Amino acid sequence: MHCFESLDHLKNSYNTRISQIVDEKKAGKKLVGTFCLFVPDEIIFAAGADRIILCGGKNDTVSIAEQYLPRNICPLIKSSFGSIVNNGCSGVKSCSHYGMVDLIVAENTCDSKKKMYELLGDYVPTYVIDLPQRPDSPEALNYFLGEIYKFKGVMEQLTGNKITVEQLKMEIKSSNETRQLLHRFYELRKIDPPPIRGVDVLKLLQKQYFLSTEELKASLRMLINEVEKIKPDGTHKPRIMISGCPMSSGNTKVPEIIESRGGVIVAEESCTGTRSFWDLVDENKDPMLALAERYIKIPCSCMSPNDRRIENILELAREFEVDGVVYYTLQFCHGYNIEKYKVQQALRKAGIPMLFIETDYSNSDIEQIGLRVDAFLEMLS
Amino acid sequence: MISVGIDAGSATTKAVLVKGDRSIIHTIRPTAFDFISAAEMAYKDVLDHAGVDKKAVDHVYSTGYGRNSIKFADKAISEITAHALGVYHLYPDVNGIIDIGGQDCKVISVNNGKVIDFLMNDKCAAGTGKFLEYTARALEVPIEELGELALDSKTPAGITSMCTVFAESEVISLRARGFTKEDIAAGLIENIAKRVAVMARQIGLKQNVAFVGGVAKNAGIKVALEKELGVSFCVPSEPQITGALGAALYSIR
Ligand code: SF4
Ligand code: SF4
DSSP states (O other), rough: OOOHHHHHHHTHHHHHHHHHHHHHHHTOOOOEEEEEETHHHHHHTTTOOEEEEEOOOSSSTTTHHTTTTTTTSSSSHHHHHHHOOOOOSSOOOGGGGGOOEEEEEOOOOOOHHHHHHHHHHHOOOEEEEOSSSSSHHHHHHHHHHHHHHHHHHHHHHHHHOOOOOHHHHHHHHHHHHHHHHHHHHHHHHHSEEEEEEEHHHHHHHHHTTTTTTHHHHHHHHHHHHHHHHHHOOOOOEEEEEEEEEOOOTOOOHHHHHHHHTOEEEEEEESTTGGGGGGOOTTTTOOHHHHHHHHHHHHTTTTEEEHHHHHHHHHHHHHHHOEEEEEEETTTOOOOHHHHHHHHHHHHHHOOOOOEEEEESSSSSTTTHHHHHHHHHHHHHH | EEEEEEEEEEEEEEEEEEEEETTEEEEEOOOOOOOOHHHHHHHHHHHHHHHHGGGOOOEEEETTTGGGGOOTSSEOOOOHHHHHHHHHHOOOOOOOEEEEEEEEEEEEEEEETTTEEEEEOOOOSSSSSSHHHHHHHHHHHOOHHHHHHHHOOSSOOOOOOOOOHHHHHHHHHHHTOOOOOHHHHHHHHHHHHHHHHHHHTTTTSSSEEEESSSGGGOOOHHHHHHHHHOOOOOSSSGGGGGHOOOOOHHHHH
């Protein structure tokens, strides 16, 4: 498969980004850490702060978290929490950005995260946005609108800057540009065989909330240019869509297995995939209302009912002409694990095969997952 | 056309030689520590039995846990696909397969030898041969006799732990409380049958189900599973070799 220069360039992006943040902080800029797509970036940027994602995908800080949290919660939460409370005693080093945030902006999504945030406040100042979980009612929209207004106030207080309507509109426009670039990029994956591996796309998407928006857009433009130029060769490989839990930076286990065994990933219905950019924010409405409307519709499994997600999965499967879906969950993520049933029913009805993989961040099950993937790919070809 | 399938399982290595698609020669030997030498020896076994020279073999396909370490094979295929093909050869009308081996358990829904859906448990010993091995030991009964023993029970003891380690201690406490070996054996078998039946129902196995793998030799389990699922199984005379057979047939297909 083709190697892309723009992706090579991203390999050094961690250090570049950290020194950028160091400089910003010296100049008095505040850094906000987030965990979830429900926190509107636009408000953070409009206040003149910067943002960095804190979701962890590495296994080594999981055991640190287990000193505080029960063993049976999802590894994403444990990895992230472990990175934040890590004091270096166990010889494990957290990535340096964890120590740099001035405020964590959390959100009431799944139970485990909610409860983890209650502990997090002892280590880093933490503000929690509440979310109504029945997203389609008018009351929910109003409530959420109220919540993001409060959040706007919190950001103004943190930075000392007043957020103006103009700034908000500008940031919405800028974020929409990113979303549109991602749409353009995903269009290219519809080609058969796709010109770029899913693992490469994932590694970029994992940086979506890590890089500055300028850097992300520049990388995306470069990559689109490169990808548009190459003629994909080779024959059809089973086209796989991943659907389920986020795959945070450091966690590429399952996609690596799928693609090393002869499948190719063409779309990810997840928060490190389509869910992050699929819907745009309406630029013609009052900016706060437009933000509330867009964000409340994110089809996360913490919402109920969440039929929008099922419809979305079927639509993506059709659009990207997938041969099969790998339903991916993290152990102890009850929301996505339970929703598997409905997704499976819907896919069965649509005649699309599905393989279910539940895993964690350890490497102990690589062979077992490999066997399932082999059998699934044999079944599809 | 002569082809050989080798199923490198964790406990036993199976080889099947197929001439045309008629005569089938097979061997089963313990894997012991080394997949590769077990596979080589099993290969040699079937060649010797069949009186066929290595050079006359057109294809060697491997399957099973150690499938990728068998370098003399032309290709490795998954156990799921292999079982589906092997069972299809024996019972073309089957649309479901239950395979319980030493370390794992698979349920496969098939149509004309093609896999439609599958589920497997290889993460823990519950519902596998390992469960029986450990609990039979706690009962001080040779595993081969466990099934027969269970058939004599009228009131199986309730054993609720899915976890092998806990089930072992449950067995010990049932013994202390005076339950008969027969009733405990039946309880153990009911436990594993329930566990496997949940998987079978999840993918909708109803009729025409084949039962294969080492554990299928155990009459008690067959009866208990049939009762649990309300179907009667096809069990090949040698239920351990369907994987290797399917691998051998892969090239012919
Ligand atoms: S899966 Fe749900 S809780 Fe997790 S990042 Fe996505 S929207 Fe947030
Ligand atoms: S993966 Fe599931 S359990 Fe983990 S944080 Fe996300 S929604 Fe919560």
